[in-house]
Amino acid sequence: xxxxxTASQYCEAASHSGGKSAWLRARRQVAIGETELRCFDLPxxxxxxxxxxxxxxxxxxxxxxxxxxxxGGAIGRYSTSAQIFGxxxxxxxxxxxxxxxxxxxxxxxxxxxxxxWRYQAWFRDVGGTSNFSNAVQQTY
Numbered sequence: 001x002x003x004x005x006t007a008s009q010y011c012e013a014a015s016h017s018g019g020k021s022a023w024l025r026a027r028r029q030v031a032i033g034e035t036e037l038r039c040f041d042l043p044x045x046x047x048x049x050x051x052x053x054x055x056x057x058x059x060x061x062x063x064x065x066x067x068x069x070x071x072g073g074a075i076g077r078y079s080t081s082a083q084i085f086g087x088x089x090x091x092x093x094x095x096x097x098x099x100x101x102x103x104x105x106x107x108x109x110x111x112x113x114x115x116x117w118r119y120q121a122w123f124r125d126v127g128g129t130s131n132f133s134n135a136v137q138q139t140y
Contacts, residue, residue: 005027007025007026007136010070010137011068016123017127033098033100034098042133046086046126047124049084049085051076051119052075052119053072055074059072065132069132070118074105076102078097111140114139119138
């Protein structure tokens with residue numbers, strides 16, 4: 001019943017310890033002002049957070065991490081205790097975000113019409129490192 005739009009991928013993920021690449025999908029629920037984030041093929045029983053930014057970038061192995069950071073500029077983190085995800089035995093994570101409460105380093109902003117925002121998942125990987133999902137972008 002709700003109109004929705006699906007984000008498009010613009011940056012691929014590197015393989016993680018399980019030999020797969022984490023796959024992020026984002027879908028905007030227009031009528032309720034939410035963006036659903038769903039990430040699949042993550043390593044089992046690990047933790048992570050979703051990231052958001054207005055700018056794209058490509059930073060291989062940031063801070064000694066495996067994978068590629070595909071967000072640039074001011075990167076926001078969905079990192080409250082209710083937003084940190086556990087992948088469980090199936091390697092899946094999800095979060096419904098409020099388009100009016102977008103975290104940025106200096107606080108929160110609202111997404112406005114015709115803006116493009118980018119999303120990526122950052123997760124702990126087996127062996128004490130971290131990695132990233134693919135990145136997607138959504139124009140609102």
